[in-house]
């Protein structure tokens with residue numbers, strides 16, 4: 283860690299690997315374990331930075347792939363960097379662009395349109411047996427087509443770091459190859475070795491001192507590969523570590539993989555579990571010692587009219603809510619629940635009014651942030 287970054291563990295749970303900590307960045311602190319809302323196009327869809335602050339979020343994650351294609355990293359640099367561009371004063375994480383290139387780019391080529399359930403945790407649908415042909419990957423990088431206009435682009439470890447340096451987030455990610463749960467052992471092994479070589483290139487390519495770099499552990503659902511990858515990446519001079527890639531086909535696979543990987547990672551560095559965000563998964567993963575999460579799950583769900591509650595998911599479009607005077611969730615102190623009935627929200631979604639998306643997103647992110655707060659409080663009080 284440098285003068286710009288530090289990670290302090292304040293308390294460790296006695297019953298699990300859970301820990302309470304603070305990450306210091308040039309744009310402020312992140313109290314961990316923390317959830318980072320995803321601001322794909324430099325915006326958390328439908329919410330303002332003021333909303334996000336009010337909900338209590340300290341940091342966000344933006345997608346390099348999308349911002350590179352539009353408006354472009356050079357444009358964002360000229361406009362003063364990502365923080366200024368989107369008026370978010372707190373810490374920002376950018377991903378490497380790898381995940382989107384391997385999912386969106388490849389999907390477009392195959393006419394799939396959108397990956398559903400291909401990378402578990404990124405969506406809430408079960409995995410479909412679609413085989414991606416990642417023909418354009420070579421040892422130096424990956425060639426892909428823009429999902430916007432079909433134009434041809436090339437991403438390499440060096441290019442990904444350069445783009446992320448232009449964007450100017452506080453925390454950036456190494457460029458990795460994200461395999462699918464359907465890739466076989468041999469392919470996953472080759473991809474992991476490539477990711478390791480790319481990790482070293484990313485470290486070499488990095489110039490800015492005021493950005494921390496995450497290394498990413500790959501290895502699919504194979505124990506020997508995951509352990510090897512965790513040891514390799516854990517021994518490189520990264521500022522922190524992330525667990526990415528195929529986490530198996532089912533939820534139980536994911537926790538088995540965490541059980542292999544976590545003991546191999548240096549405990550002094552923050553650990554980020556990429557793309558996971560369902561409430562029960564957050565609770566479980568914290569027990570394995572995960573400090574950071576990001577996921578489109580709560581915000582995407584909201585835009586489909588589904589609200590997170592302590593009783594599970596509530597789809598407001600159901601007819602039974604048409605005349606329901608109650609709030610989405612009793613005892614929820616969010617703006618949505620304090621001011622609007624289920625009947626009104628049902629009406630907004632039925633009429634496809636924009637306010638419905640906004641109020642639902644607000645509640646779901648509030649719900650997730652309250653959950654993270656409770657997790658932190660319980661670790662602090664020795665009750666987790």
Ligand SMILES: [Zn+2]
Nearest residue numbers: 614616619645
């Ligand atoms: Zn609420």
